[in-house]
Amino acid sequence: MLRWGLILLVVPGLLLMGTYMYEQSLVRACVETGGSFDYIEQFCDMNTTQPFIPLMVRQPLLVNGGMLLSSLGLLLCLFGLYVRPGQGR
Numbered sequence: 001m002l003r004w005g006l007i008l009l010v011v012p013g014l015l016l017m018g019t020y021m022y023e024q025s026l027v028r029a030c031v032e033t034g035g036s037f038d039y040i041e042q043f044c045d046m047n048t049t050q051p052f053i054p055l056m057v058r059q060p061l062l063v064n065g066g067m068l069l070s071s072l073g074l075l076l077c078l079f080g081l082y083v084r085p086g087q088g089r
Helices: 002-032 060-082
Strands: 036-038 043-045
Touching: 002 036, 002 043, 002 060
Parallel strands: none
Antiparallel strands: 036 043
């Protein structure tokens, strides 16, 4: 129980951070070349200024699902630490 709790606690957060950091590297490269990043189409627009759209608005299932899985992982960790070894199997 504790092992699954730790996996669910850590992995969704790492995936969410990886997604965010990858997108931010694309945005930074675009802005440094003088463009404006289109968050919906995921490309660098050199002609039009694009609005900023947060990741939470564009990918609500990814963000909310990741946080729900992490919360479930936390609860499983707490339960795994609370139950004596061999008692919860």
